[in-house]
Amino acid sequence: MTDEVTDAAAARRATIRDALGLGVAVGLYGAAFGAAAVAAGLDAWQACALSLLMFTGASQFALVGVLGAGGGALAAVGSAVLLGTRNTIYGVRLVPLLQPARGLRRLGTAHLVIDESTALALAAPDRANARLAFTLGGGSIFLGWNVTTLLGALGADALTGPWLAALDAVVPAAFLALLWPRLQRTWAEPAAQRRVALGGAVVALALTPVVPAGVQVIAAVAAVALAGGWRR
Amino acid sequence: MSATWIAVLAGCLGCYLLKLAGLSVPAAWVEHPVVRRVVDFVPAALLAALVAVQAATSGSDLVVDGRLAALAVAALALALRAPFVVVLLLAGATGAGIHLLG
Numbered sequence: 001m002t003d004e005v006t007d008a009a010a011a012r013r014a015t016i017r018d019a020l021g022l023g024v025a026v027g028l029y030g031a032a033f034g035a036a037a038v039a040a041g042l043d044a045w046q047a048c049a050l051s052l053l054m055f056t057g058a059s060q061f062a063l064v065g066v067l068g069a070g071g072g073a074l075a076a077v078g079s080a081v082l083l084g085t086r087n088t089i090y091g092v093r094l095v096p097l098l099q100p101a102r103g104l105r106r107l108g109t110a111h112l113v114i115d116e117s118t119a120l121a122l123a124a125p126d127r128a129n130a131r132l133a134f135t136l137g138g139g140s141i142f143l144g145w146n147v148t149t150l151l152g153a154l155g156a157d158a159l160t161g162p163w164l165a166a167l168d169a170v171v172p173a174a175f176l177a178l179l180w181p182r183l184q185r186t187w188a189e190p191a192a193q194r195r196v197a198l199g200g201a202v203v204a205l206a207l208t209p210v211v212p213a214g215v216q217v218i219a220a221v222a223a224v225a226l227a228g229g230w231r232r
Numbered sequence: 233m234s235a236t237w238i239a240v241l242a243g244c245l246g247c248y249l250l251k252l253a254g255l256s257v258p259a260a261w262v263e264h265p266v267v268r269r270v271v272d273f274v275p276a277a278l279l280a281a282l283v284a285v286q287a288a289t290s291g292s293d294l295v296v297d298g299r300l301a302a303l304a305v306a307a308l309a310l311a312l313r314a315p316f317v318v319v320l321l322l323a324g325a326t327g328a329g330i331h332l333l334g
Contacts, residue, residue, distance in 0.1 A: 025317070032320055046240050053244035056251075058279070063243045065282050070291060073239035077246060079282070082274050084247035089271050091254015092262045100255055110252040162328035169302030169327025170320050172287035176303060177319050179279035180310045193276045200277030201284035208289045220281040221274055 015120075015129045016136060022116050023140025026057070029174070030145040033060055034152025035159070036171045040068025044153035051149035055142060056114050058178050059083045062217075065171065071214010078218050090118040097121055097130045112138030199224040298330030 030051065037047035042064055050060045059080040066076040091113050094100075098121065100109040117138035124130040159167060182193045203223045207216035254262065261267070287303045288294055302323040309319045 025315075029316065029320070042236060042240070046236060049240055050244065053241075054247045056247050058275070059243065059247050062278065062282060063239065065286055067236060067239060069285055069289070073235045073242070076239045077243045079278060080243040081246040081250065082278055084250045085267075085271050086275060087247070087251045088254040088262055089268075091251060091256075092259045095255055095259070106255055107252065110255050111248065113251040113254060162331045165298055165331030166324035166328035169299050170324045172283050172299055172303050173306035173320055173323030175279050175283040175286060176306050177310060177316055179276065179283060182276050182279075188272070193273070196273050197276040197280035200280040204281035204284045205288060205294060208285065208294060209292050213291060217278065217281045217285060221277045224277040225270075225274070 011125050011129055012132070015124055015133045019120055019133050019137035020140050022120065022137055023144040026116060026141050026145055029057065030148035031152035031155070032170055032174060033057065034149035034154075035156035035167050036061065036068075036174070037064045037149075038153045038156035039159075039164070039167050040064040042067065044150065044157075047153040048146065048150050051146045054080070055111060055145065056084055056087060057145075061171070061174060061178070065175070066214040066217055069213045071217070072212070075214040075218050082221065086115070087113050090114075094118060094121060094134070097127055098134060112142065114138065114141070116141055196224055199227060298327045298334070301330055302326040
C-alpha cells in the first residue's frame with residue numbers, strides 16, 4: 001500500500017469519526033430543545049415537528065423562546081427566519097464543494113444545510129471528503145437531534161420543582177452558548193459584534209415593560225440595525 | 233389550527249426555503265453587501281436579545297432570580313472553554329440549586 005492510499009484512508013476515517021462524533025454531541029443539545037419547547041407551552045408533536053422540518057437549532061430555540069415569553073406567532077416566526085438567513089450563506093459556500101444535483105436530491109441536500117454540516121464540509125481536506133462529511137455529519141445530527149428532541153419533550157412533562165428551575169436556567173445559557181463564538185477574537189469584527197449584542201440585550205430589556213411579550217426581541221434587532229449595525 | 237401550529241409550520245417553511253435558496257440562487261445575490269451585513273450582525277443582536285429576555289424577564293416584568301446566576305455561571309464556563317454540554321449542565325445545576333435554597 002502506498003503512502004498516498006494510506007493517507008487517503010486515514011483522511012476518510014477522520015472524516016467519518018468527526019461526522020459521527022458531532023451527531024452524538026448535538027444530540028444531547030436536542031434533549032434540551034425538546035424540554036425547552038414543552039416548558040414554553042408547545043406539545044411534544046410540535047417540538048418534534050420543529051426538529052424534523054425546521055432542523056436548525058438556533059431558529060428552533062428562538063421560535064419556542066418567543067412563544068414561551070408570550071409572544072405572538074408573527075414575532076416567533078420572524079425571529080426564527082432571521083436566524084435562518086445564515087443557512088442561505090452556507091448554501092452558497094457549499095455549492096462548489098457539493099455540486100448538488102437538481103431535483104429531489106437538491107431538496108434533500110438543502111434540508112441538511114446547518115452550522116455543523118457546513119463546518120464539517122468546509123474543514124474536509126478534499127471534495128470527496130467534503131461530500132462524505134456533509135452527508136454523514138448532517139445525517140447523524142438529524143438522527144440524534146430528532147431522537148433526543150422526542151426524549152426531551154416527553155421527559156419535560158415529568159419535570160417539577162428544581163428540575164423545572166434547572167430547565168428555565170438552561171435556556172438562556174443555551175442562547176449565550178450560541179452567541180459566544182461571535183464575540184470572540186477569532187470571529188470577524190468582534191468589537192462590532194459585541195456592541196451589536198450589547199445593544200440588542202439593552203433594547204430588549206428596556207422595551208419589555210412597554211411592548212407585547214415577544215415583540216421586544218424583533219424590535220431590539222430593528223433598533224440595533226437602524227442605529228447603524230451595518231453602516232460602513 | 234392553533235396559532236402555535238401556524239407558527240411552527242410557517243417557521244419551518246421559511247427556514248427551509250432559506251436553506252434551499254442558498255443552493256439555488258446566484259451567489260451574487262447573496263453576496264450583496266446589505267445581505268452580508270444582515271447575516272453577519274443580525275444573529276448577535278437577536279441572540280443577545282433572547283439571552284436577556286429569557287434570563288431576566290417574566291411576562292412584562294424585569295426579574296432577578298436563579299436564571300441570572302445560572303447565566304453568570306454559564307458565561308464563566310464559556311470563558312474557560314468548557315464544552316457546550318458542560319455549560320448547559322452547570323447552568324441547570326445552578327438554577328436547580330438556587331431553587332432548592334430559595
